[in-house]
Amino acid sequence: MGLQLPKRVQRVAAGTMLGSSLLLVGSCSAEDKAQAERWAMPATSPATEQAVHIAELWKWAWIALLITGAVVWFLIFFASWRFRRRSEDEIPVQTRYNLPVEVFYTIFPVIMVLVFFFHTVEVQNKILEHDPDPDHVVQVVGQQWSWTFNHSDDPKDLEGPVHYTSGTASKIPTLVLEVDKTTEFKLSSPDVIHSFWIPAFLMKMDVIPGQAGEERNSFQVTPTKVGTFKGKCAELCGTYHSRMLFDVKVVTADEYAAYLAQLEADGFTADAPLLGGSDAVTQANANTNHGGEE
Ligand SMILES: [Cu+2]
Structure with a gap:
């Protein structure tokens, strides 16, 4: 069982993927790059003192999510490579009920939600602040x-x-x-x-x-x-x-x-x-x- 492609085909596939992703990155226009630098927010923003807080929240949320994404992608690829099936007759160890791992993936998302929530409320309070004496x-x-x-x-x-x-x-x-x-x-x-x-x-x-x-x-x-x-x-x-x-x-x-x-x-x-x-x-x-x- 298990799909085993010839080594040559695997290498060609890996090369094609690497090449096309480099091409994708390389083909970004100056406009794409400028847009990425402001995390896809409008070009004219932030145009007020209050908007700066929102732009910062947006930027750091993206950074936190990209780091989370990188960790998750790494774990997926690492686990599927490290614990792959190595022979026709043996299946890898089937782990169940790993308490530390389960505690980790339950508690960590809760902490993330709390951190996002805290900063969101903080920014919301800042941008809704009322100067009693506006101009x-x-x-x-x-x-x-x-x-x-x-x-x-x-x-x-x-x-x-x-x-x-x-x-x-x-x-x-x-x-x-x-x-x-x-x-x-x-x-x-x-x-x-x-x-x-x-x-x-x-x-x-x-x-x-x-x-x-x-x-x-x-x-x-x-x-x-x-x-x-x-x-x-x-x-x-x-x-x-x-x-x-x-x-x-x-x-x-x-x-x-x-x-x-x-x-x-x-x-x-x-x-x-x-x-x-x-x-x-x-x-x-x-x-x-x-x-x-x-
Ligand atoms: Cu309307």
């Missing part, structure tokens, strides 16, 4: 099927006057943020659950109806890179879910002030944040939208 507050409204961004004049007075911009069916809105300043996003939805996601920030949060103003439906970011990023809705929310895109522009302090002044000059000012629903401006401003590429 800016933006009330983000996700509504079927676009976004409204209300920039509060005074971060302390959330009911007060705002400058806003709103997307339409044909034009996606732009969320403008100031670099190196902490902005708090307060999420609200007048209809269904959406999810506010800026991939370069490595962070998304569901936009839950009925939670407007609640701390648990808000988070803060401190963008560290000037530039334009993409945003989208990450929760299937209806027919035109795929249209819930937006741009994010991180700008300098002067540009941010100029942007708010421009919104005001163009009449995109309200006494209170527009929270969608009957307030919904998505359709109302269909022709005069301030999509914002000034």
